[in-house]
Amino acid sequence: MAVIEEDYMSQITRKYQFLRAGKGVVFNSNGQIGGLFYNSQLKPDTLAKMAEGLNHFLEYFYHTDSEKYENIGRWMFLKILNINQDIRNILLPDIETYNSNYVNNRDLLIDKYILPEQFILDYICEYVQHCSKVDVDESEATTEITLRNVDCAVLHTLTVVIKFTYILTTQIRADKKYEEVLGDYIDKILYNIIKTSQKYFDYKGDFDLDDEHNHIINFMYELYKREWTKQNTAFQLKFEEIGRDVVKLSLTSMIKIFTSLRKYVPSLIDMDNPKYKLTPETKTSNVYWTIDKDWTEFGLVNKNIIGYIRITTNEIIKRQDSKSVVANVNLPDFIQDVSSDESYVHKEHALYYDKKKFMYENTKKNTVNIFTEAIKTLDEMDKDNTVNTDILNDFSIAKTHVLNRYILNKILLALTGDCRIYVDQLGVFSKFFLLLFYEKVKRDPHLEFMQKILQCMTMTPTHTCMYSYDEIREAMNKYHINDIDPKVFALLMPVYAKNGYSVYPDLLDVVDFFIFMANPSRIRNLIYPERYEVMEMTPRYKRDREANKYEKPLLDKVVEVINNGFKPSA
Numbered sequence: 001m002a003v004i005e006e007d008y009m010s011q012i013t014r015k016y017q018f019l020r021a022g023k024g025v026v027f028n029s030n031g032q033i034g035g036l037f038y039n040s041q042l043k044p045d046t047l048a049k050m051a052e053g054l055n056h057f058l059e060y061f062y063h064t065d066s067e068k069y070e071n072i073g074r075w076m077f078l079k080i081l082n083i084n085q086d087i088r089n090i091l092l093p094d095i096e097t098y099n100s101n102y103v104n105n106r107d108l109l110i111d112k113y114i115l116p117e118q119f120i121l122d123y124i125c126e127y128v129q130h131c132s133k134v135d136v137d138e139s140e141a142t143t144e145i146t147l148r149n150v151d152c153a154v155l156h157t158l159t160v161v162i163k164f165t166y167i168l169t170t171q172i173r174a175d176k177k178y179e180e181v182l183g184d185y186i187d188k189i190l191y192n193i194i195k196t197s198q199k200y201f202d203y204k205g206d207f208d209l210d211d212e213h214n215h216i217i218n219f220m221y222e223l224y225k226r227e228w229t230k231q232n233t234a235f236q237l238k239f240e241e242i243g244r245d246v247v248k249l250s251l252t253s254m255i256k257i258f259t260s261l262r263k264y265v266p267s268l269i270d271m272d273n274p275k276y277k278l279t280p281e282t283k284t285s286n287v288y289w290t291i292d293k294d295w296t297e298f299g300l301v302n303k304n305i306i307g308y309i310r311i312t313t314n315e316i317i318k319r320q321d322s323k324s325v326v327a328n329v330n331l332p333d334f335i336q337d338v339s340s341d342e343s344y345v346h347k348e349h350a351l352y353y354d355k356k357k358f359m360y361e362n363t364k365k366n367t368v369n370i371f372t373e374a375i376k377t378l379d380e381m382d383k384d385n386t387v388n389t390d391i392l393n394d395f396s397i398a399k400t401h402v403l404n405r406y407i408l409n410k411i412l413l414a415l416t417g418d419c420r421i422y423v424d425q426l427g428v429f430s431k432f433f434l435l436l437f438y439e440k441v442k443r444d445p446h447l448e449f450m451q452k453i454l455q456c457m458t459m460t461p462t463h464t465c466m467y468s469y470d471e472i473r474e475a476m477n478k479y480h481i482n483d484i485d486p487k488v489f490a491l492l493m494p495v496y497a498k499n500g501y502s503v504y505p506d507l508l509d510v511v512d513f514f515i516f517m518a519n520p521s522r523i524r525n526l527i528y529p530e531r532y533e534v535m536e537m538t539p540r541y542k543r544d545r546e547a548n549k550y551e552k553p554l555l556d557k558v559v560e561v562i563n564n565g566f567k568p569s570a
Contacts, residue, residue, distance in 0.1 A: 016073030248398030
């Protein structure tokens with residue numbers, strides 16, 4: 001039995017009620033206490049707000065619909081029983097025997113419990129519909145970054161769903177951070193909410209699921225971008241030089257903000273309500289609903305959710321900037337050396353394997369050479385001003401953009417035989433290799449199937465893939481691709497969004513693209529057709545040609561270095 005602390009217990013007790021218990025949250029079902037989790041790192045105030053936020057949802061149906069109130073209560077208690085049973089029967093044996101299936105089973109259970117059932121989602125939308133204060137002047141949307149009232153309703157729905165996802169998965173996810181879990185599911189959660197909300201919220205005009213989803217995501221991005229660009233410009237440039245662009249930072253910020261919605265609670269509708277103004281100095285903005293207060297006096301205020309997101313965004317930026325120390329860099333130094341923490345690790349890694357710095361020094365020279373060649377090639381292609389250099393700003397090289405990182409790594413592997421150190425040494429200048437690839441593919445009539453992929457290179461990936469793992473596996477098996485997991489392959493082909501528009505590449509086109517990129521000689525031939533020919537991956541016969549004039553000096557150098565025992569030349 002959980003011990004409920006009296007200071008967080010109300011004088012009023014309902015048949016169904018969420019309660020803070022020590023470092024956790026429990027559910028009271030007609031006197032039976034079901035434990036959700038007991039060892040959270042959250043602050044007591046956050047735990048209390050999370051419980052009271054869910055209690056307000058229950059309170060609405062307690063007063064308006066007894067049947068739905070009973071449905072929610074029974075669903076919640078059965079949910080707790082099922083979760084605890086699955087933990088005992090599936091997860092605990094794996095932990096005790098150090099079974100490698102633990103991680104997979106944990107992820108399967110997260111997938112099983114993270115999304116509330118459809119009828120609960122319907123109830124939440126109904127609750128938001130009747131308990132919201134619609135007070136956003138939508139005419140301001142033309143002059144500043146803001147949300148429509150219907151967007152606020154979706155976000156208020158999300159605040160309730162987030163609370164449920166947190167309490168239902170905390171025991172299951174163990175050492176897996178909630179932010180990581182939410183990042184994997186946020187698009188699916190938003191899509192489910194928006195799809196359900198169509199029946200309850202006032203969508204003016206034609207309803208399009210993707211457009212409504214993108215409207216919220218773009219708001220989060222544009223808000224972060226605006227606040228980010230208010231910072232010192234020189235500081236921004238340093239961030240961008242080490243690949244930490246505003247797109248990656250905004251996506252990370254969005255997940256943090258959505259995570260923080262677990263402590264968002266219904267606020268006082270009338271800020272001048274004398275009942276809660278004990279003294280003239282009393283700030284009623286700090287008053288939030290608890291079960292001993294009148295539930296009708298508290299609601300989901302649209303302006304408050306916008307204000308909450310803006311304040312949280314600024315706090316994230318402030319904390320992020322205060323922790324950041326970025327060294328001064330310039331182009332020559334940056335091309336030849338590395339200044340980010342990750343890059344420094346790789347530099348030390350190289351030095352570890354070659355104490356005489358041969359490998360590292362050689363890598364620096366190669367970095368300068370391949371970059372120079374890439375720029376030279378782009379200049380030659382731009383004689384008729386057909387190379388769009390502005391598109392460089394649209395390329396993200398953040399790890400979250402799996403497609404661009406995959407292309408970049410494949411290019412560098414094809415040209416150098418390595419990618420990790422070269423990616424770090426090039427930093428933001430590696431975007432020029434993406435531009436070179438982009439222009440080469442765009443101009444090749446035989447690569448028309450990759451045009452949609454080029455479009456995706458300039459857009460922001462979401463966490464939603466339109467194809468099931470079974471569909472991906474079937475397509476991969478058809479073309480004998482057996483060296484990659486369908487879950488990993490799916491990361492190349494999520495829905496991509498930009499400026500309120502979204503696309504996703506065709507599955508078979510991505511398969512063809514993957515096959516094309518699997519052969520390094522195809523990539524070399526694409527970029528430098530006059531130097532390299534396409535070779536079969538598994539040739540039936542021994543190569544019978546001499547190295548060309550571009551390859552021969554490099555091969556001769558390799559042979560010389562090998563014969564010299566990898567000793568640096570004088």
